[in-house]
Amino acid sequence: MKMLRVLLKNLQKGPATDPFPFGDTFTPKGLRARVRFDPAACSGCRMCEHVCAAGAIRFTESAKGLEFTLWHNSCTFCGMCEHYCVPQAIHLTEDWHLAHRQQDKYTMTEIGTVAMIECCECHKRMLPTSRQLTAIAYRGSNQMIERMSQMCPDCRRQLSAKLLSKGASL
Ligand code: SF4
Numbered sequence: 001m002k003m004l005r006v007l008l009k010n011l012q013k014g015p016a017t018d019p020f021p022f023g024d025t026f027t028p029k030g031l032r033a034r035v036r037f038d039p040a041a042c043s044g045c046r047m048c049e050h051v052c053a054a055g056a057i058r059f060t061e062s063a064k065g066l067e068f069t070l071w072h073n074s075c076t077f078c079g080m081c082e083h084y085c086v087p088q089a090i091h092l093t094e095d096w097h098l099a100h101r102q103q104d105k106y107t108m109t110e111i112g113t114v115a116m117i118e119c120c121e122c123h124k125r126m127l128p129t130s131r132q133l134t135a136i137a138y139r140g141s142n143q144m145i146e147r148m149s150q151m152c153p154d155c156r157r158q159l160s161a162k163l164l165s166k167g168a169s170l
C-alpha cells in the first residue's frame with residue numbers, strides 16, 4: 001500500500017530527470033565549449049596550434065593568407081589556445097551543441113582566413129599585425145597604431161627608429 005502511494009505521488013510530480021534532448025536544459029556558467037576564431041584579430045603567431053595538445057588546430061598557407069582550421073571533433077575544450085592568444089582572437093563559448101554523427105566529424109570545424117595585405121609603406125605582401133598587439137608594443141595615437149599595424153616589420157622598425165631619434169617615446 002505504501003509503495004502504491006509513492007508511485008502515485010511520483011506520477012503526479014512527473015519526471016525528475018533533465019528532459020534534454022526532448023526539451024530544454026540548462027548551461028552551466030563558464031562552460032568551455034564551441035571555439036570561435038576571429039581572423040581580423042589574429043596575428044598569425046600560431047601559438048594556439050603549438051599549445052593544442054589534441055592537435056585540433058592547423059594552419060596552412062595559401063595564396064590568400066593563413067588558413068585556420070579547428071576540428072571540434074578532436075578538441076578537448078581545455079582552453080589553452082584561448083589562454084595563450086594575446087590578441088584574443090580565439091574564444092571558447094558556452095555553446096555545447098556539438099553532438100554529431102561519425103560521418104560528420106570532419107565538418108565540425110571552425111575555419112577562418114587571416115588574409116595577406118600589402119605593407120602601407122613598401123607594398124610587400126605580409127600577414128597583418130594584430131592592432132591589439134601593436135597597441136601593446138607601441139604607445140602612440142590611434143592613428144599611429146593603425147598605421148604601424150599596416151606595416152611590415154622592416155618598415156615598422158625604420159619608423160620607430162626615426163621617431164625615437166626625434167625624441168618621441170614609443
Ligand atoms: S588565434 Fe591567437 S594564438 Fe592563434 S595564431 Fe592567431 S593570434 Fe596567434
Ligand code: SF4
Binds near residue numbers: 076080092
Ligand atoms: S580548447 Fe584545447 S584542445 Fe581545443 S583547440 Fe583549444 S587548445 Fe586545442
